Amino acid sequence: MTRRIVFALFALALMPLLAATGARAQSDQQQIVDESVGVVHSFNNPGNYTDNVRRLVHRSRAILIVPNLVKAGFIFGAQGGQGVLLIHNRNGSWSYPAFYNLGAASFGLQIGIAVSKVVLIIMNDHALNLAITNAQLKLGAEAGLAIATLGAGAEGSVTTAGADIYALSNSKGLFGGVAIQGGAIGPNQDWNARYYGQPVTTEQIVYGRARLRQPGANALRRALGRL
Secondary structure, three states: OHHHHHHHHHHHHHHHHHHHHHHOOHHHHHHHHHHHHHHHHHOOOOOOOOHHHHHHHHHOOEEEEEEEEEEEEEOEEEEEEEEEEEEEOOOOOEOOOEEEEEEEEEOOOOEEEEEEEEEEEEOOHHHHHHHHHOOOEEOOHHHOOOEEEEEOOOHHHHOOOOOOEEEEEEEEEOOOOOOOOOOEEEEOHHHHHHHHOOOOOHHHHHOOOOOOOOHHHHHHHHHHHOO
16 A cells, blocks of 8 residues: 555656746747657557557547656656647547646666657547546546556557557667556646647647637647548
């Protein structure tokens, strides 16, 4: 029990540290968006992701892309990064991106640093609503979420039925993958305001409830629409 409590507290403690990067210029937010376009394009690379994964995206309610999740540790590890959440509209189009932070902690034998591209495919309104309405949402069964973790090219695992979220990762370094169970996600409202030039909530961004104009996000929206 103590181990689980420390795990959760450490993951949540990462969130303010990630949010503190909100003082950066808008170019940093655009870099995250541009790198997310590359992640989406990688879905079409042979040997990376399967047709089944693309079908999951077609059926999804939203997608959270973290183009650079950095993980480091010696016995006790931590991982964190910024990403973007876009919802899949009923007409097949994609919303403007809202910025999110992802943080997690891990235990066990681990030495080194790794950078992963992580994609969370959100399959239903239950999971989407939790992601939008929680300032810090812990990922896993404790939040009432069923998460299936998929590696690149994991055809068999893609068929796992009933998952609220499918997690994909593409890692390089001394870690063989990324574990998000017990991690935490939360919106980065400072980055949202800087990117769109006005105070704006996650709901206003993804549900189109604010008059937003951000041409820099169009390439990502188009890339998702072309999958």
